[in-house]
Amino acid sequence: MKTIRIGNAGGYWGDDPDALKYQxxxxxxxxxxxxYLAEITMSIMNKQMRKNPxxxxxxxxxxxxxxxxxxxxxxxxRIITNAGGVxxxxxxxxxxxxxxxxGLHPKIAVVDGDNILDDIDRFADEGIDFSNMENxxxxxxxxxxxxxxxxxxxxxxxxxxxxxxxxxxxTGRVTDTGITLATMMASFDWAEDDYDKLATGIVAGHILECxxxxxxxxxxxxxxxxxxxxVGYPIAEVSEDGAVVITKHESLGGMxxxxxxxxxxxxxxxxxxNYITPDVIADFSSIQLEAAGNNxxxxxxxxxxxxxxxxxxxxxxxxxxxxxxxxxxxxPDAREKxxxxxxxxxxxxxxxxxxYLTEYVGLNACHRHLAPLPETNEVLLRFAVRDHDRAKFERxxxxxxxxxxxxxxxxxxxxxxxxxxxxxxxxPALVQQDISTWEVTVFDGDDVMFHETGSWPETGxxxxxxxxxxxxxxxxxxxxxxxxxxxxxxxxxxSGDKGDMSxxxxxxxxxxxxxxxxxxxxxxxxxxxxxxxxKGTVERYPIINLLSWNFLLNExxxxxxxxxxxxxxxxxxxxxxxxxxxxxxxxxxxNSVEK
Numbered sequence: 380m381k382t383i384r385i386g387n388a389g390g391y392w393g394d395d396p397d398a399l400k401y402q403x404x405x406x407x408x409x410x411x412x413x414x415y416l417a418e419i420t421m422s423i424m425n426k427q428m429r430k431n432p433x434x435x436x437x438x439x440x441x442x443x444x445x446x447x448x449x450x451x452x453x454x455x456x457r458i459i460t461n462a463g464g465v466x467x468x469x470x471x472x473x474x475x476x477x478x479x480x481x482g483l484h485p486k487i488a489v490v491d492g493d494n495i496l497d498d499i500d501r502f503a504d505e506g507i508d509f510s511n512m513e514n515x516x517x518x519x520x521x522x523x524x525x526x527x528x529x530x531x532x533x534x535x536x537x538x539x540x541x542x543x544x545x546x547x548x549x550t551g552r553v554t555d556t557g558i559t560l561a562t563m564m565a566s567f568d569w570a571e572d573d574y575d576k577l578a579t580g581i582v583a584g585h586i587l588e589c590x591x592x593x594x595x596x597x598x599x600x601x602x603x604x605x606x607x608x609x610v611g612y613p614i615a616e617v618s619e620d621g622a623v624v625i626t627k628h629e630s631l632g633g634m635x636x637x638x639x640x641x642x643x644x645x646x647x648x649x650x651x652x653n654y655i656t657p658d659v660i661a662d663f664s665s666i667q668l669e670a671a672g673n674n675x676x677x678x679x680x681x682x683x684x685x686x687x688x689x690x691x692x693x694x695x696x697x698x699x700x701x702x703x704x705x706x707x708x709x710x711p712d713a714r715e716k717x718x719x720x721x722x723x724x725x726x727x728x729x730x731x732x733x734x735y736l737t738e739y740v741g742l743n744a745c746h747r748h749l750a751p752l753p754e755t756n757e758v759l760l761r762f763a764v765r766d767h768d769r770a771k772f773e774r775x776x777x778x779x780x781x782x783x784x785x786x787x788x789x790x791x792x793x794x795x796x797x798x799x800x801x802x803x804x805x806x807p808a809l810v811q812q813d814i815s816t817w818e819v820t821v822f823d824g825d826d827v828m829f830h831e832t833g834s835w836p837e838t839g840x841x842x843x844x845x846x847x848x849x850x851x852x853x854x855x856x857x858x859x860x861x862x863x864x865x866x867x868x869x870x871x872x873x874s875g876d877k878g879d880m881s882x883x884x885x886x887x888x889x890x891x892x893x894x895x896x897x898x899x900x901x902x903x904x905x906x907x908x909x910x911x912x913x914k915g916t917v918e919r920y921p922i923i924n925l926l927s928w929n930f931l932l933n934e935x936x937x938x939x940x941x942x943x944x945x946x947x948x949x950x951x952x953x954x955x956x957x958x959x960x961x962x963x964x965x966x967x968x969x970n971s972v973e974k
Contacts, residue, residue: 493552744759
């Protein structure tokens with residue numbers, strides 16, 4: 380039975396520049412996928428393109444590919460990347476020049492059509508609803524301030540490019556999971572309505588999409604990872620029947636285990652039964668995992684459902700200004716002095732901003748009231764403000780460096796007046812997919828060897844009923860004898876963000892621990908624990924198949940993304956704040972956990 384090996388070589392713009400080199404040289408692969416895009420990235424690329432028509436893409440891709448371009452072609456490795464951003468044709472031209480300079484002749488495909496920035500106001504005037512999918516705010520609130528607007532395409536156009544013979548596929552805003560699923564659909568001729576197989580491809584793509592996060596990076600039990608020197612990025616071995624094994628190149632560092640894979644599966648998860656993509660609705664509550672050897676995890680049993688007729692639109696818009704700056708306070712009495720400096724600063728500057736923030740980095744900037752507050756030898760005292768009136772910022776900028784010589788002693792200089800930066804906010808919307816047409820062009824040198832435009836099939840699927848939002852089954856009686864220990868003793872965790880919502884996935888270390896956590900961490904209890912951070916509701920979802928609980932903390936990130944003033948604007952540390960909390964844990968639960 381035919382099997383393909385798909386490697387990932389990057390999860391965001393700024394990931395390890397050597398990841399592609401090691402994926403190419405450390406073993407054999409058929410495909411490599413690289414993700415460069417986040418919601419705000421598109422607005423940055425649009426600004427670049429307005430200044431220079433030949434910009435608007437992740438130029439880093441060329442730098443990553445250049446050292447191994449010859450090897451990629453010799454080995455016949457096919458690369459799919461959304462590095463094209465808002466100008467995939469521009470990246471294709473730059474790539475063709477790099478290839479020509481090296482005497483190489485790759486077939487380069489361009490997937491385009493997702494960028495609707497020039498048409499979005501016309502669409503809105505024609506009655507298409509771009510209201511915010513998270514809070515129902517009308518599009519009129521941001522009309523005239525939009526910097527980027529991109530539809531999330533699925534795998535379909537990428538499949539066309541691969542089947543047409545492309546060696547390298549350059550896309551715009553294709554979903555992170557779609558660029559991985561496309562390799563399977565093209566290799567195995569999976570039908571577009573074989574939803575269980577498509578869901579399997581989506582799950583494999585979700586495990587791969589964040590790079591080393593599934594091979595030991597950001598892992599709760601990080602001490603178990605043999606080496607972080609050169610972390611092997613993830614690889615999915617996929618068979619025609621839908622069998623999947625997650626692994627890595629054995630010669631490289633990092634680790635693949637049931638727990639590293641479980642943590643990545645929980646990353647940025649919403650409702651487990653409704654992982655919605657343009658290609659399929661994947662049911663994460665159906666995922667089964669088993670160890671399949673050293674650094675090998677088998678993923679199976681995945682169910683999929685018919686996708687909706689909607690596409691997500693990622694819109695970025697201008698939303699005022701913000702500024703932040705810091706001074707370093709040293710001991711003795713660093714905490715007391717930092718608190719005094721904060722009092723002095725805000726009394727001088729005033730607090731008539733739309734939002735302002737003080738953070739004590741080194742004490743509790745990430746975990747706030749959840750962190751212990753011991754005496755420390757130094758504190759990075761961080762101030763931040765946000766407002767739509769730029770004139771307000773001048774006093775903030777000038778008063779911050781003035782603190783150094785007009786407060787308590789032993790302050791280290793960290794720089795001059797802080798800069799004022801534009802805030803770019805994120806606005807997600809859902810629209811009928813028939814407003815879009817995708818376009819695929821495959822070039823063989825200067826010649827067009829394939830060109831096709833197309834739309835999306837009418838499917839009419841709907842999110843499945845949310846029958847998981849509950850207690851997750853009955854719990855047994857636990858031992859009356861307890862030990863007060865951190866939650867980390869019986870659980871792992873991973874947190875992520877979607878706008879102003881943070882998800883915290885808590886993964887039990889045993890079946891009994893899973894049941895105990897279900898009685899311990901109700902939605903209300905988690906809301907109480909994060910009381911100073913969460914303004915909205917908390918939702919809880921049991922994921923029995925992964926011995927996990929997923930918590931959605933709404934309005935928890937100070938606006939999220941670039942709008943937030945927090946040092947941890949994406950909630951990446953929140954799972955570990957929860958894991959650090961101490962609870963009375965029954966001894967039988969403790970004994971059930973592998974030591």
